[in-house]
Amino acid sequence: MAQHTSVSGHTAEAAHEAEHHPTWQTYVKIGVLLTLITAVEVSAYYIPAWETSRIYVPSMLILSAIKFIMVVAFYMHLKYDAKIFRALFTGPLMLAMITIIGLLFLFGQLSIHLGIT
Amino acid sequence: MLFACLIATYLIYKGRSIIGPFPHETWVNPQTGQTVQGILDIPVTSASTFVLLMSSLSMVLAHNAVVHRRQPKTTTAQRILGSSKLWLFMTALLGVGFLCFQAYEFTAFVHEGLKLSTNLFGSSFFTLTGFHGAHVTAGVLWLLILLAIDMKRGLQPEDAASVDIAALYWHFVDVVWIAIFTLVYLIR
Numbered sequence: 001m002a003q004h005t006s007v008s009g010h011t012a013e014a015a016h017e018a019e020h021h022p023t024w025q026t027y028v029k030i031g032v033l034l035t036l037i038t039a040v041e042v043s044a045y046y047i048p049a050w051e052t053s054r055i056y057v058p059s060m061l062i063l064s065a066i067k068f069i070m071v072v073a074f075y076m077h078l079k080y081d082a083k084i085f086r087a088l089f090t091g092p093l094m095l096a097m098i099t100i101i102g103l104l105f106l107f108g109q110l111s112i113h114l115g116i117t
Numbered sequence: 118m119l120f121a122c123l124i125a126t127y128l129i130y131k132g133r134s135i136i137g138p139f140p141h142e143t144w145v146n147p148q149t150g151q152t153v154q155g156i157l158d159i160p161v162t163s164a165s166t167f168v169l170l171m172s173s174l175s176m177v178l179a180h181n182a183v184v185h186r187r188q189p190k191t192t193t194a195q196r197i198l199g200s201s202k203l204w205l206f207m208t209a210l211l212g213v214g215f216l217c218f219q220a221y222e223f224t225a226f227v228h229e230g231l232k233l234s235t236n237l238f239g240s241s242f243f244t245l246t247g248f249h250g251a252h253v254t255a256g257v258l259w260l261l262i263l264l265a266i267d268m269k270r271g272l273q274p275e276d277a278a279s280v281d282i283a284a285l286y287w288h289f290v291d292v293v294w295i296a297i298f299t300l301v302y303l304i305r
Binding site: 021024027028030031034035038041042044045046051056057060061063064067068071072074075076092095096097099100103104107108 | 118120121122124125126128129131159163166167170171173174176177178180181184198284285288289291292295296298299300303304305
């Protein structure tokens with residue numbers, strides 16, 4: 001009986017997943033977009049006018065962030081998940097980003113630019 | 118947090134190596150007189166990045182195939198898309214491909230004189246990318262275990278959660294690489 005309930009629970013869970021996940025066409029489109037963005041990033045590295053410009057680093061960070069968000073939202077299905085799962089992902093992610101920025105301010109190039117050290 | 122600290126360490130030590138080889142800048146070895154161009158091989162790493170991104174695509178297709186296992190498959194396209202064995206195998210294969218690119222890159226660097234103890238760049242670079250490679254290796258082993266289960270008894274929709282957890286781990290490895298590729302390879 002307990003086993004029957006467990007299997008039913010699993011089946012309901014699987015049905016729920018099937019309903020709330022994107023289709024394979026969406027996955028392929030995301031894959032194509034990820035490839036195109038990577039191609040743009042790599043091309044930018046070889047275009048001297050872009051690579052030496054002031055917008056190079058911000059544009060690379062933005063393109064990378066777009067790729068990151070696309071993988072997390074669609075492939076890791078955070079876009080379709082409950083708020084609690086979004087919070088469980090974004091919370092530690094924010095903590096990790098704050099750690100990187102904090103360490104850069106303490107020891108890295110940001111502290112040199114700001115004259116802290 | 119582990120990767121955040123490793124990435125931060127790499128960024129902190131960036132440009133602080135006293136001797137080469139350097140990631141992007143040319144360096145002349147004072148002992149041999151040999152000129153070493155920027156050591157990072159962007160075309161090779163771009164190819165490995167593409168391989169890892171495509172492995173994420175095949176992973177979601179594997180999960181999709183498990184979730185929709187019981188749907189009738191009449192066309193060849195439906196049978197291909199519905200084969201979790203194929204997509205799990207493809208994901209593991211692409212993961213191994215990424216590791217081969219990394220092994221090639223590490224070997225080339227050692228031949229050009231960059232080792233873990235050569236300079237700050239070598240230490241932080243090999244630690245960061247090495248830890249990432251170790252995570253990819255663990256992911257490949259996980260995928261091969263899932264593939265073995267699929268071959269033995271067939272993964273059913275009831276197993277979707279187990280496949281999903283493996284997929285989440287694999288995508289995590291992918292998003293970490295997205296950050297590493299930009300911060301280490303593309304930004305000088």
